Amino acid sequence: MEKLTIKQALKEGYTHCGSPSKEWQSLHKVEELTIADFDHQTFVLASKIPKTFTFSxxxxxxxxxxxxxxxxxxxxxxxxxxxxxxxxxxxxxxxxxxxxxxxxxxxxxxxxxxxxxx
CATH class of the missing domain: 1.10.287 (Helix Hairpins)
Structure with a gap:
């Protein structure tokens, strides 16, 4: 699995992340995370481009x-x-x-x- 630090992720344009172990996502802003957030949780990056649900x-x-x-x-x-x-x-x-x-x-x-x- 590829890994990026917060600094690298922000430089590459990632803004949000979440926990891969949770079914329903509570996203976090990458720039707001502290070292304490990583004590008991693993984070993966969210896609760079947000998606929008549509109803035709x-x-x-x-x-x-x-x-x-x-x-x-x-x-x-x-x-x-x-x-x-x-x-x-x-x-x-x-x-x-x-x-x-x-x-x-x-x-x-x-x-x-x-x-x-x-």
Whole structure:
């Protein structure tokens, strides 16, 4: 496993790290770590470039069509696909853009196989 010191990691553009032993990550800023942080924990670097979850226009549209048509059919007793088919005309581009704008504010990093040392 490749290893980098804090100084090397910062010089190479790494900003975050986490513990490879934890399922849910609590990331740490590399520049804020002290030698005491390494006493009982191993750290690996997180990717240099953060990732952003996206939810496409088509995904939003399909979700809305399914939920709305199912709920409408349950309430009305409708046994045809008329509402489902009519809802396919929805254009969810604006809401998709709004969702993506919100998600961009909540990026995440994935861990690498590079161990961070003090």
């Amino acid at each position: 226009n088509d995904q939003i549209k399909e979700l809305l069509i399914d939920v709305i048509s199912d709920n409408e059919a349950e309430e009305s007793g409708r046994d045809d696909d008329n509402v489902y088919e009519a809802l396919k005309e929805l254009d969810c581009t604006d809401i998709s853009n709004q969702v993506d704008a919100i998600l961009k504010k909540h990026c995440y990093w994935t861990l690498t196989d590079i161990e961070l040392t003090f």
